[in-house]
Amino acid sequence: MSTAATSSLAELKQKIEAREARVGIVGMGYVGLPLALLFSGEKFTVTGFDIAQDKVATLNRGGSYIVRILPEMIQQAQKSGFRATADYSEIDRMDAVIICVPTPLDDFHEPDLSYVKGTVEAIAPHVHNGQLIVLESTTYPGTTEELVVPLLEGGNPAGLKVARGDEASGVHVAFSPEREDPGNETVARHDIPKVVGGCGSVASELAGALYGSIFHRVVPVSSPAIAEMTKLLENIYRCVNIALVNELKQLCMRMGIDIHEVIDAAKTKPFGFQAFYPGPGLGGHCIPIDPFYLSWKARQFDFRTRFIELAGEININMPRFVIEQLTEGLNRERKSINGSKILVLGLAYKRDIDDLRESPSLTILELLRERGASVAYNDPYFPTVGQGRHYALNMTNTPLTNLGQYDAVMIVTDHTTYDYRKIVDEAQLVIDTRNATRGIESSKIVRC
């Protein structure tokens, strides 16, 4: 390492320690915005970049569009210099840039890296020597080195190179996966260890120093690919285990065994078992999507990821399974889905959050409509639900009154604000896909 390079590394580390490093975060969504607030809380001057002008405008007037982030939190961050912009030329003024843009699947269930590509192409002309660039978006192993690095180098008019090995000169690139668990109030964000893998040793060191200022533990790994694969292993582990309990739930129902009582008993084992819970299907931006990033990449190596595919098959079928249980419940009352009035309780993909992405409730509403039901929904987090990439519902929230008018109430998301005893008392039939009515005895309840 040359003396000049060593001193520029020391300079950035010193700036980080002194909270003088300017941090740019690209993508002001569920991941990027909370991260911006964490850095801001540590007195870093943070600039949030987003292509959505409405988000930029909301943030700059001290507002928020995420329920659990209060406007006061944005206003507090503004006092430490936080502001938002859609102008990429400001990337030039940042010491570190963290990319948190979406990584969905396309219509063929293949990785859609257009947001990552779009971001890297847009920032490439503005990056400079000594800057740290970190990708946080979940993706397949190889993305940072095979996609981000060439786009950065190719798009930089000054011919800037990414630093490799122990080179200190150039732009420093790393991958660090986001591990946020929305709605989880038991683990503080800064207590979640942060895995970091750099393209070169300086990138690892700088990223470690940057994240070390807000996370209590940084876990350095030897390459971006290890960090990318770590995130996928975590999510695939979850996806496969959820599929396992979803399958066992179906067997237990046939055998007249309560799967939830089984899980509660099994989890008393102090080693070798972690509890996962069955439900109406997978939702969210991660578990239903991320495993397929790896299946896709595996094909390049002539390899089939059979666990992922099997788990996907079971989990994707769960909305249909719970509709079958509704059919049977109605059948007992000599009714059919066709012509019945059904209320779906909870749209969010999990309890107490305002995120609809990939939620099984969307599939369930569509399947009910297809079968001729008259559907309504209640979810305190969604006054309306319009059109998304995969659905066109255009519905409005129904108040939680006069539940007896519905032929069935289906609990799809177990928000804690619901009074489940009252719901069971008032409803004609309750299809409980989340074990939300545990402890309530009633022949009206179908637990599935």
Ligand SMILES: NC(=O)c1ccc[n+]([C@@H]2O[C@H](COP(=O)([O-])OP(=O)(O)OC[C@H]3O[C@@H](n4cnc5c(N)ncnc54)[C@H](O)[C@@H]3O)[C@@H](O)[C@H]2O)c1
């Ligand atoms: N939400 C989670 O709980 C979670 C957890 C772990 C990992 N992740 C991963 O983090 C990444 C981001 O997820 P998210 O939930 O924050 O997504 P999001 O959709 O909530 O936010 C992404 C933001 O990026 C913006 N954006 C898109 N393209 C852009 C561009 N070219 N330039 C600037 N901004 C752009 C969008 O307008 C949006 O505001 C994904 O890869 C996801 O898999 C999410």
